[in-house]
Amino acid sequence: MRNRTYTYRGWSLLAIVTAFGLAAGLTFGDLRLASSQTLILSANQVQEGTAIDGPDDPIWDRTTPVEVALSAQNIARPMGGTVRSVTARALHDGQRIYILLEWNDVTQNLSSQRPQDFRDGAAVAFPSVKGDTIPSFCMGQINALVNIWHWQADIDRRDGPATSTYPNMVSDGYQHQDEVTFRNPALAVGNILGEESRGSPVENLLAGGFGTLTTADAQIVDGAGRWRDGRWRVMFIRDLTASGSDLTQFTPGATISVNFAVWDGEVGERDGQKSVSQLIDLQLTGQPAEAAQNVDGRPTRLGVIFIIALVVLLGGVWYAVLFGRGRTRPS
Amino acid sequence: MTGNAITSPDRPFTGDRSAASADAAIRSLLVLLVFFALSELVLLRTISRIGIHIPKEGLVLAAYETLTGFGSFAFNLASVLAVLTLGLVVYRHLLSHGRSRPAWLAAIVLSLVLALGVALPFIENSGVPRLLFSLLSVTAMIALAAPYCLSKEKPGLRRCALALVLIAYLCAQYQTLAQASYGLLGLHSVPRSTVPALAIGEGLIAISAITVFLGWGRGGLAIWHLVPSTLVTVLLLGAFRSNAATVAILALWMEGLTLYLPLAVYLLALWLYLLTIIVRLSFHRDLFVGIGLVLLLVAGYSLDTTYQYILAILALLLIVSSHILDIPAAENKDHFE
Numbered sequence: 001m002r003n004r005t006y007t008y009r010g011w012s013l014l015a016i017v018t019a020f021g022l023a024a025g026l027t028f029g030d031l032r033l034a035s036s037q038t039l040i041l042s043a044n045q046v047q048e049g050t051a052i053d054g055p056d057d058p059i060w061d062r063t064t065p066v067e068v069a070l071s072a073q074n075i076a077r078p079m080g081g082t083v084r085s086v087t088a089r090a091l092h093d094g095q096r097i098y099i100l101l102e103w104n105d106v107t108q109n110l111s112s113q114r115p116q117d118f119r120d121g122a123a124v125a126f127p128s129v130k131g132d133t134i135p136s137f138c139m140g141q142i143n144a145l146v147n148i149w150h151w152q153a154d155i156d157r158r159d160g161p162a163t164s165t166y167p168n169m170v171s172d173g174y175q176h177q178d179e180v181t182f183r184n185p186a187l188a189v190g191n192i193l194g195e196e197s198r199g200s201p202v203e204n205l206l207a208g209g210f211g212t213l214t215t216a217d218a219q220i221v222d223g224a225g226r227w228r229d230g231r232w233r234v235m236f237i238r239d240l241t242a243s244g245s246d247l248t249q250f251t252p253g254a255t256i257s258v259n260f261a262v263w264d265g266e267v268g269e270r271d272g273q274k275s276v277s278q279l280i281d282l283q284l285t286g287q288p289a290e291a292a293q294n295v296d297g298r299p300t301r302l303g304v305i306f307i308i309a310l311v312v313l314l315g316g317v318w319y320a321v322l323f324g325r326g327r328t329r330p331s
Numbered sequence: 332m333t334g335n336a337i338t339s340p341d342r343p344f345t346g347d348r349s350a351a352s353a354d355a356a357i358r359s360l361l362v363l364l365v366f367f368a369l370s371e372l373v374l375l376r377t378i379s380r381i382g383i384h385i386p387k388e389g390l391v392l393a394a395y396e397t398l399t400g401f402g403s404f405a406f407n408l409a410s411v412l413a414v415l416t417l418g419l420v421v422y423r424h425l426l427s428h429g430r431s432r433p434a435w436l437a438a439i440v441l442s443l444v445l446a447l448g449v450a451l452p453f454i455e456n457s458g459v460p461r462l463l464f465s466l467l468s469v470t471a472m473i474a475l476a477a478p479y480c481l482s483k484e485k486p487g488l489r490r491c492a493l494a495l496v497l498i499a500y501l502c503a504q505y506q507t508l509a510q511a512s513y514g515l516l517g518l519h520s521v522p523r524s525t526v527p528a529l530a531i532g533e534g535l536i537a538i539s540a541i542t543v544f545l546g547w548g549r550g551g552l553a554i555w556h557l558v559p560s561t562l563v564t565v566l567l568l569g570a571f572r573s574n575a576a577t578v579a580i581l582a583l584w585m586e587g588l589t590l591y592l593p594l595a596v597y598l599l600a601l602w603l604y605l606l607t608i609i610v611r612l613s614f615h616r617d618l619f620v621g622i623g624l625v626l627l628l629v630a631g632y633s634l635d636t637t638y639q640y641i642l643a644i645l646a647l648l649l650i651v652s653s654h655i656l657d658i659p660a661a662e663n664k665d666h667f668e
Binding site: 026061070309313314 | 358360451519587591
């Protein structure tokens with residue numbers, strides 16, 4: 001009897017030791033016994049040099065979009081109410097990557113000149129260092145930077161001078177007004193928000209842990225946005241590779257975590273008050289974007305195989321359920 | 332047949348050493364799994380993501396790095412424990428019901444889930460293997476929960492609660508499966524109603540928490556049971572009042588919930604769900620149910636990783652264990668003294 005007890009405890013101990021040993025091995029080997037099961041945003045490849053003329057280019061209608069849920073708006077009443085979402089598409093041509101975001105926004109908020117005005121915005125965020133196989137947990141970690149592309153509606157639309165908002169404003173001349181240090185102190189210290197005419201409406205940022213959101217030295221992300229009928233469409237463009245060790249590097253064939261953020265200026269969203277999406281996987285494929293067209297509406301061969309497999313699996317489940325209902329446990 | 336599969340005195344002991352050994356190992360692994368799964372949920376999926384709000388110096392930094400480092404190890408250990416435990420449970424299930432075709436079918440599906448779950452991190456995780464894993468996991472969930480929900484022998488509220496959980500998971504998985512299917516089929520539009528399905532599922536999650544309490548939480552409720560669940564709920568309320576946007580983001584990344592419903596709904600659901608867990612864990616009769624409810628909480632709603640899928644399947648298996656899994660009584664003195 002005691003021998004049996006020791007045997008049972010021995011098996012328990014063996015199982016526990018095995019688990020700890022495997023976990024230690026995974027930790028020291030920087031591996032995970034878990035794989036991402038999130039949505040995949042496939043960036044198929046177009047021919048190098050293909051001109052993509054903004055967010056309304058017809059080529060976007062030939063990509064496979066992914067709709068991702070966003071965290072609810074919790075600032076202005078009524079809070080929540082419906083689940084917000086953003087639709088993402090992506091392409092690359094071997095040299096540059098293009099990402100298109102679409103989301104519903106009843107109002108178009110372009111100005112942030114008045115203290116009570118907040119602009120619409122959108123952002124795409126990647127880990128600076130390629131994460132492991134699970135959705136990146138790196139947001140906010142001290143040893144893992146995040147590269148953020150932040151599109152701002154007012155910069156895109158070249159928000160007019162202050163006099164357009166305050167037509168009766170007057171400013172006197174003052175000494176040294178021709179010197180940038182006095183005329184535009186922000187610009188003098190290198191703050192891009194002080195630039196009178198920025199080349200791109202997208203700001204390239206780096207975020208580490210502990211409140212270190214910083215404008216990257218290289219402003220290499222371009223973009224454009226268009227609002228129509230209560231819907232924004234914003235396109236981001238960047239070279240696959242970028243100089244700077246902290247900037248995200250894209251490699252054809254590789255998969256990287258990405259997530260999106262949206263600001264609705266109408267309800268006062270700004271800075272950390274925004275709606276953020278789940279982390280999904282962005283996969284740069286070598287599959288030609290043109291070949292992905294399903295113009296004749298017929299499923300692909302793989303799709304047919306998948307449907308057959310689905311029917312077989314569900315049939316097995318139904319079989320098990322039917323027989324399971326008829327079973328009675330032995331007394 | 333009443334009581335829990337592990338302690339019910341009227342459940343006959345099979346006299347099988349293999350079964351008894353597996354039972355002992357399963358119990359030990361489950362206790363560890365609960366501890367480390369909760370640890371990684373708090374220390375890795377939560378604390379590591381609020382680092383941006385924490386002072387970046389001295390003791391706080393050291394504490395942050397220590398806690399998140401332990402959380403990372405806890406994640407690895409919990410993922411290993413989940414695989415081992417589910418594998419042992421499948422093995423135990425076959426020992427008890429090896430002559431039953433549905434039992435073999437369930438074991439095959441669960442084994443495939445485990446095999447893919449272990450293999451996927453080390454192979455190219457493209458669309459087809461990922462879709463196959465999701466499909467098998469959904470099949471396993473239906474196969475586990477449907478007989479329980481359709482059995483007239485089980486209490487109605489418990490069947491209702493489990494049915495709501497299953498339907499909620501199906502709502503969430505609809506987006507995953509539909510999106511992947513559209514990709515494989517080469518379609519260039521968004522699957523219809525994926526986000527509304529997510530919203531419906533999230534609402535069902537809240538309702539199911541209330542039903543879980545009605546089904547499992549009312550019996551044996553004591554005053555002291557209210558304390559831990561109330562503390563956690565008040566903590567969540569305070570965090571929301573302090574920074575609603577960050578809490579909503581954390582809820583989405585931790586549990587897959589967007590918090591689009593009024594906050595009071597989530598607070599009530601959380602309070603009742605935690606209360607049910609505490610009540611069940613304080614009674615050895617329904618230990619498996621309590622552990623299953625904990626693992627469901629850790630798995631979350633959106634199931635972003637293979638680890639969370641395995642946790643959810645294991646949780647459902649534990650909750651319906653009296654219907655499928657036959658574990659000998661712990662009071663059998665011939666084998667457990």
